[in-house]
Structure formats: C-alpha cells, structure tokens
Amino acid sequence: GQQVMQIPQYQHVQEGEDFTTYCNSSTTLSNIQWYKQRPGGHPVFLIQLVKSGEVKKQKRLTFQFGEAKKNSSLHITATQTTDVGTYFCAGHRYDKIIFGKGTRLHILP
C-alpha cells in the first residue's frame, strides 16, 4: 500500500543551527502538505506544494517538492526555540491522505 516515510524521527540541534526533515513516498503524489505540532498542541497547517520541483519559502522555512513528486523536504535556517515541535508531511494521492510519522525537533539552548 501507499507509504509516506519521514526521516529523521528525532533531531536535536543547537539554537542557530539549520534543520532539515525529509519525506519520501513510495508512489507519485498529487500534492504534499506540511504541518507543525507544538508540544502539547495539535497539528497546524504550514504549506502545500503541488507542482513538480516547486520551492516555497516562509521566512526561515524552505519547502521543496521533488521533480518526480515523490519526495519533499522542509529546511529551517538558523533555528530558534520557537521552532520546537514535530513536523509532519501529508502526502495526497487520489482520494487518500497519508501522514508521515513526523520529525520531532528539539532545540538545545
């Protein structure tokens, strides 16, 4: 069946360092969404990527969708303590939405 794998599962970085999480699908996706869940909170939508090779930026966050529409990444430049949380990708194919297991980001002060 369709799978969306997300790596790494955990990441500890020093404040100010960069962070990247990767999302890989076993099948071509129609689009991909990214969500952030703060500790103790619920997932909140960040962005959606639709086009092959698409790149979108939100301040220090850069999102990419692979040319084959099977892979995506989220890169955070110069992490801050407010970036703490779990980042989920959600791959969409036909009528199905599959969430990755998330990457938990921990910032060391």
Next chain:
Amino acid sequence: GAGVSQSPSNKVTEKGKDVELRCDPISGHTALYWYRQRLGQGLEFLIYFQGNSAPDKSGLPSDRFSAERTGESVSTLTIQRTQQEDSAVYLCASSLIHSSYNEQFFGPGTRLTVL
C-alpha cells in the same frame, strides 16, 4: 465556531467500558476526519466523512471502533469495550471539502487513558 472543538479534553476510563468522543467541526466544512495519535507517534488515520457520502472507514483498527456524523455537523467516535492499547490522543480535523488541495484544521484532541 472559530475552530474545531472536541470534548471531553481528557477521558479516563476503565478497561472494558465504552467511551464516546465528540467533535464539532468548523461551520461550513463538509469533510471531517478522525485520527489517533499514540504518545510520541504520528497520526493514524481512522475515518473520514464527506457530506452525505458513505464514510471511508478503512482506518478503523477493529470493530470496536465506530463513528457517526449527522449531516455536516457534529461527529462522535465510539470505542466499545476499551482496551489499554486504545490509550492515545484522538484528533478530529475538518476541511471545506475532502480534497487533496484543502488544508485540514485540527481540534485540540481528546486524551483517552484506559486503566
């Protein structure tokens, strides 16, 4: 309402009891989703409703789990004969319609603890 609401926020029950969890979606949202999130884990899809269409129940883990939705309003998730492995946060989300291109708005979740 301003957002998706869920009740109760916390539920502690004894093994073998039935529980009902409630979700109030954003007004006007026709699609409604239930997810389960075990401690430190990802989102496990359970079921979704789209308007008056038959729900997609493909994620329900066993026949102890069921959900209902009246029209485009409130939904209840029922777990019968609860087991300790059912302990998790149950998240509800809604979107305008069930489409790849619509973001989901999540509620705060119900934390279920089965003793």
